[in-house]
Amino acid sequence: MDAKRIAADGLFLALALVVSYIEVLIPIPVGIPGVKIGLANAVIMVLLFFTTWQRTLLISVVRILLAGFLFGNPMTIVYSLAGGILSLFVMVILRKIRGFSVVGISVGGGVAHNIGQLSVAVLLMENARIYYYVPVLLITGTIAGIAIGVLTGILIRKLPKNLF
Amino acid sequence: MKKKDFILIGIVFLIALAGFGFIRWTQHDGTQVIVTVDGEEVYRTDLSKDQTYEIPVEEGTNVMKIQNGEVTMSKADCPDQICRNHAAISQTGETIVCLPHKAVIEITSETGTTELDGITQ
Numbered sequence: 001m002d003a004k005r006i007a008a009d010g011l012f013l014a015l016a017l018v019v020s021y022i023e024v025l026i027p028i029p030v031g032i033p034g035v036k037i038g039l040a041n042a043v044i045m046v047l048l049f050f051t052t053w054q055r056t057l058l059i060s061v062v063r064i065l066l067a068g069f070l071f072g073n074p075m076t077i078v079y080s081l082a083g084g085i086l087s088l089f090v091m092v093i094l095r096k097i098r099g100f101s102v103v104g105i106s107v108g109g110g111v112a113h114n115i116g117q118l119s120v121a122v123l124l125m126e127n128a129r130i131y132y133y134v135p136v137l138l139i140t141g142t143i144a145g146i147a148i149g150v151l152t153g154i155l156i157r158k159l160p161k162n163l164f
Numbered sequence: 165m166k167k168k169d170f171i172l173i174g175i176v177f178l179i180a181l182a183g184f185g186f187i188r189w190t191q192h193d194g195t196q197v198i199v200t201v202d203g204e205e206v207y208r209t210d211l212s213k214d215q216t217y218e219i220p221v222e223e224g225t226n227v228m229k230i231q232n233g234e235v236t237m238s239k240a241d242c243p244d245q246i247c248r249n250h251a252a253i254s255q256t257g258e259t260i261v262c263l264p265h266k267a268v269i270e271i272t273s274e275t276g277t278t279e280l281d282g283i284t285q
Binding site for chain 1: 165172173179187202203245247248249258266270
């Protein structure tokens with residue numbers, strides 16, 4: 001691992017953490033579990049576009065663990081890990097398929113994040129009724145995904161490539 | 165945005181719409197309230213009985229309130245407060261979930277289960 005990579009990874013991990021904290025500060029009081037903007041996904045997608053999926057996965061997992069210990073509880077870590085890993089998996093696949101722009105990849109990631117979290121909730125609470133939230137979360141996940149996708153598109157265009 | 169983006173968003177919206185349709189089609193006014201913690205049923209009551217009930221969660225406090233045939237989570241000390249902000253529920257299949265405390269309130273219309281247990285015991 002060279003110094004530049006360590007510096008870049010640290011920088012983006014810090015950025016993802018700050019963004020996670022901002023997200024904690026602005027709750028969306030709709031009373032539906034899992035509805036959020038997903039700001040951290042903008043950072044994760046920038047990493048995915050500029051570096052490898054392995055590097056992105058590492059930073060994503062470390063971010064979730066740290067954010068969980070700092071602003072959440074052990075339960076939020078479990079939910080976030082399920083959402084984050086499934087989301088990244090879907091985004092990597094959508095990139096491999098080609099033909100999707102950042103917005104499409106972001107929507108796929110956002111929706112996958114919600115489905116992952118909800119599935120863990122169903123497993124942990126042994127209550128399939130929770131899937132009742134799927135339609136609402138598909139819509140909110142798509143809207144949030146579009147917004148984050150547009151934001152990431154701007155970031156990818158503006159950020160210098162040699163940063164990584 | 166590219167063509168495939170619109171296709172993806174379209175498919176997601178269609179699935180969501182089908183989901184909404186399915187839920188509306190299958191749900192009706194509920195009669196029973198079931199409270200589960202960590203997958204275990206801890207309380208079952210009639211939706212018509214106005215009451216408050218403190219859910220026995222390990223991690224903190226959750227208080228459920230039934231009023232005029234509608235259920236809300238009137239008190240909760242979980243970090244995200246999602247359950248407390250949840251709109252009142254009264255239709256079958258509707259749930260209020262407190263993820264951090266692993267508590268679920270759900271509405272059903274199944275009757276007789278508790279009475280049956282009483283007889284067979």
